[in-house]
Amino acid sequence: MSNRRDAVHAVLRQSEGFRSAQDVYAEMRAEGAKIGLTTVYRALQALADTGHVDVLRTDDGESVYRACASGDHHHHLVCRTCGRTVEVAGPAVERWAEAIGSEHGFTEITHTLEIFGTCAACSTAAKPARTPSRA
Amino acid sequence: MSNRRDAVHAVLRQSEGFRSAQDVYAEMRAEGAKIGLTTVYRALQALADTGHVDVLRTDDGESVYRACASGDHHHHLVCRTCGRTVEVAGPAVERWAEAIGSEHGFTEITHTLEIFGTCAACSTAAKPARTPSRA
DNA sequence: GGTGACTTTGACAACCATTTTCATTTGCGC
DNA sequence: GCGCAAATGAAAATGGTTGTCAAAGTCACC
Numbered sequence: 001m002s003n004r005r006d007a008v009h010a011v012l013r014q015s016e017g018f019r020s021a022q023d024v025y026a027e028m029r030a031e032g033a034k035i036g037l038t039t040v041y042r043a044l045q046a047l048a049d050t051g052h053v054d055v056l057r058t059d060d061g062e063s064v065y066r067a068c069a070s071g072d073h074h075h076h077l078v079c080r081t082c083g084r085t086v087e088v089a090g091p092a093v094e095r096w097a098e099a100i101g102s103e104h105g106f107t108e109i110t111h112t113l114e115i116f117g118t119c120a121a122c123s124t125a126a127k128p129a130r131t132p133s134r135a
Numbered sequence: 136m137s138n139r140r141d142a143v144h145a146v147l148r149q150s151e152g153f154r155s156a157q158d159v160y161a162e163m164r165a166e167g168a169k170i171g172l173t174t175v176y177r178a179l180q181a182l183a184d185t186g187h188v189d190v191l192r193t194d195d196g197e198s199v200y201r202a203c204a205s206g207d208h209h210h211h212l213v214c215r216t217c218g219r220t221v222e223v224a225g226p227a228v229e230r231w232a233e234a235i236g237s238e239h240g241f242t243e244i245t246h247t248l249e250i251f252g253t254c255a256a257c258s259t260a261a262k263p264a265r266t267p268s269r270a
Numbered sequence: 271g272g273t274g275a276c277t278t279t280g281a282c283a284a285c286c287a288t289t290t291t292c293a294t295t296t297g298c299g300c
Numbered sequence: 301g302c303g304c305a306a307a308t309g310a311a312a313a314t315g316g317t318t319g320t321c322a323a324a325g326t327c328a329c330c
Binding site: 057059061063077079080086088090092093096097100101104105106107108109110111112113114115116117118119120123 | 198231252
Binding site: 021022037 | 287288289
């Protein structure tokens with residue numbers, strides 16, 4: 001029955017970068033899957049709770065999910081143009097955060113860290129001419 | 136005329152931690168200020184654009200604002216219980232992010248980093264008994 | 271002092287992702 | 301086959317944020 005959950009997970013596994021709930025839903029419907037938006041949200045949350053996928057918020061407040069290779073704590077280097085994502089680990093940062101926290105008397109330190117940039121491919125593609133589509 | 140904007144800014148200055156737009160609006164109304172929600176949002180955005188206040192998204196997608204001491208790039212150590220905020224600088228992290236980015240061929244690196252924890256006062260107040268409210 | 275152009279304001283409606291509700295369906299044990 | 305409990309999904313509710321638009325305020329200029 002939690003077949004739906006697996007289906008949702010599968011969609012994420014097939015994706016390169018982060019996908020929004022609406023996005024996943026749309027794709028599944030497009031593929032002919034009979035599933036409700038509600039279920040997608042529930043599946044995504046369940047997956048996130050069990051640590052099977054990573055969640056993060058986009059700048060416009062949308063939640064995006066991604067099936068990550070490792071279940072360990074890690075961060076993401078995301079291309080702001082194509083969405084390609086690289087998982088990175090930063091032991092030094094973890095320690096730094098801990099240290100900063102303790103230094104100020106804080107306990108149970110957690111942190112959120114995401115790195116954004118333009119990947120090689122996109123930065124090449126973006127400035128061939130000298131009309132950088134300046135918005 | 137941009138008196139409203141100053142008023143909004145003032146509210147933030149009087150606050151210790153991050154405040155949501157709705158929150159600021161409610162407080163201003165409570166103080167008797169005649170201001171509309173729309174205006175509060177606009178003021179907040181304007182302030183954020185000009186770098187007078189820092190913005191970040193809470194886990195539930197709400198935008199929260201804070202008038203920060205320095206206009207420089209810095210991060211926040213936020214108490215998840217009382218909201219008290221400490222501004223921290225982490226040159227090492229900035230460099231690390233840059234390095235990781237270049238290493239993967241990314242350019243125009245930016246990053247978001249927030250540290251959450253329980254401050255000394257709150258952690259003391261929270262565990263008087265031995266019922267750690269383990270969710 | 272008056273007038274008109276332009277900007278700011280704010281009430282209200284529109285948006286939209288997410289959540290809740292609730293009736294129906296499905297799986298499973300008995 | 302029956303009934304219960306969990307899962308599902310359609311639709312409505314929620315709630316923060318943004319857009320619309322007319323009214324009010326400012327200011328320059330006559």
